[in-house]
Amino acid sequence: MSDQHRQFSLSCPVPLGNHTTIQLAHGGGGRLMRGLIESLFLPIFQRHGVAGPPAPPHDSAVLPVEQGRIAFTTDSFVVSPLEFPGGDIGKLAVFGTVNDLAVAGAKPLWLSAGFVIEEGFPLERLRQIAESMALAARTAGVQIVTGDTKVVDRGKADGLYINTSGIGVIPAGIDVSPARVRPGDAVILSGDLGRHGIAVMSVREGLSFDTTLESDCASLAGLVEAMLAVQRDIHCLRDLTRGGLAAALNEIATHAQVGIRLDESAIPICQPVVSACELLGLDPLYVANEGRLVAMVPATAAEAVLTIMRNHPDGRDAAIVGEVIDANPGIVELRSRLGGSRILELLTGEQMPRIC
């Protein structure tokens, strides 16, 4: 898009009008929809420097690439409630997709944003969520380059659902994949478990804690970049979301056909999460995070990677929590503090619906 063009769309936006809530017509492809895009989303994304060229009027963003490999991922966010301690659906939608790209070894670059909004949703609340998205995108160093807005009738959504898809570039020489996990690999966790799930559940269930427990919702892009800078040969990375550490490791164990043995005493979990899990009857190993990853690293490189992680603000509490083994392919085993052992099975469903 030419500069002339972008200037135009900035200088003559269709105004948002006098509505304070979303109308069905805001999704109709007419003036109200253009107003929503040009007077709500775009100015916020532009102010934070994340609207990135090209700004809309085209149906697609046009983006330059070098020869190589790109990572492409998608995630829909239906978290309930939309706001929770430490974040909201906007922050979650940006970091969730950024993290899926980061754990593929990619540098996240571009996001799309698709909104499904319920008629009657307050515009001020939408503005705050767009602000969260813009801030998160700036933090993660990504641009929101294309988007879509749909409105559904009252009662046909739960306020707002956001889909983000993302593209990142995988640097030459990086090959992070469950297929590369090998017996002997160290299993490194980037921080403590369960904060996101418990922060969301605390609002839903009306729990209060002595100290405010906030979601760990964060970009993992910087941490992964630092890890790959010290050790290009990281075998596998996975961010912990639905189903927590247990689900992530079960998938890897199944697909790589290896066993994974965890040392319970090495797994960091903060006291408020432990207490809340006891109260709610949850197992913290299955509770969702949104700013934690697990890494499978050759044993010889484990200490070096751990040191880098602990020196990074998003990996301060990183710990080696287990190892990949030859025995019991497909099985994740937890050695307890008391010397016993249990299998961490993949649950049928999840302990907590609509956590992301």
Add this chain to the structure above:
Amino acid sequence: MSDQHRQFSLSCPVPLGNHTTIQLAHGGGGRLMRGLIESLFLPIFQRHGVAGPPAPPHDSAVLPVEQGRIAFTTDSFVVSPLEFPGGDIGKLAVFGTVNDLAVAGAKPLWLSAGFVIEEGFPLERLRQIAESMALAARTAGVQIVTGDTKVVDRGKADGLYINTSGIGVIPAGIDVSPARVRPGDAVILSGDLGRHGIAVMSVREGLSFDTTLESDCASLAGLVEAMLAVQRDIHCLRDLTRGGLAAALNEIATHAQVGIRLDESAIPICQPVVSACELLGLDPLYVANEGRLVAMVPATAAEAVLTIMRNHPDGRDAAIVGEVIDANPGIVELRSRLGGSRILELLTGEQMPRIC
């Protein structure tokens, strides 16, 4: 992803179980969600050859690119009802995003699919929609390379919403953009107006016609490729969706700061659409299509492009319907059959909500 890997995910899928409807747990990141992906979506996409490497267990698809430009777009589909004459939400979700890429001059290659499903949704219906998606993807020559499944509680969605995002590659030398539209350009329409909108409305309103009116929902990728093969210097392409021809041309006139003059008698509209519009009080120039495009082409090339379009199955009824003019920048003017003239304004909302 290694072949060994893909073979594994094909040979040992988690079974779907005995459920006949979607449970909240199908979105929980556990065994049921894996069953839904590995025993419903993947086998259907694989059978049609559109699941494409890599199959899931990674968080992102890893895709090879050449140096150049890619197009990236996103669209959420909330059409009501989910099935309509000539298509369903699955077909629409694939072709809608394919078309956004095609009209950017790109060859569509890869799609993501994000599902937000309401608890209680019949699995058999989901299977049929996945079949539609797979067939559409095969027709358009794209692969569905990454996906996401979320489930929301009963009453928190209208059955099913689908987001698709897409990536295409723009061949060197192609530059299709509203910024390139110039006075003197011919305005070519690829076919008759309004079929999609009226097909959907007919189900909603319980209308019946003497002949079944089907949605025009189709891939425009082949047509665009044929047009660019005969004339690389097409200035602008736009597919007609929400707001129909009038909205598409208004956006272009505004952003390119040109006037557009249409000749009403040249615009193809079939009789059932005319009748239905009279009955429903709709203006066919504002009714949505999902398989039509409008092209802005240098006048000297217009006849050559028109001939190619008419020889293509998706452009048989193509017609030159107007021209780009210097006067009245930002204004779309319709010259009527009787010699009068009216301005086609951008409507505030839309005549028909949830048409895509």
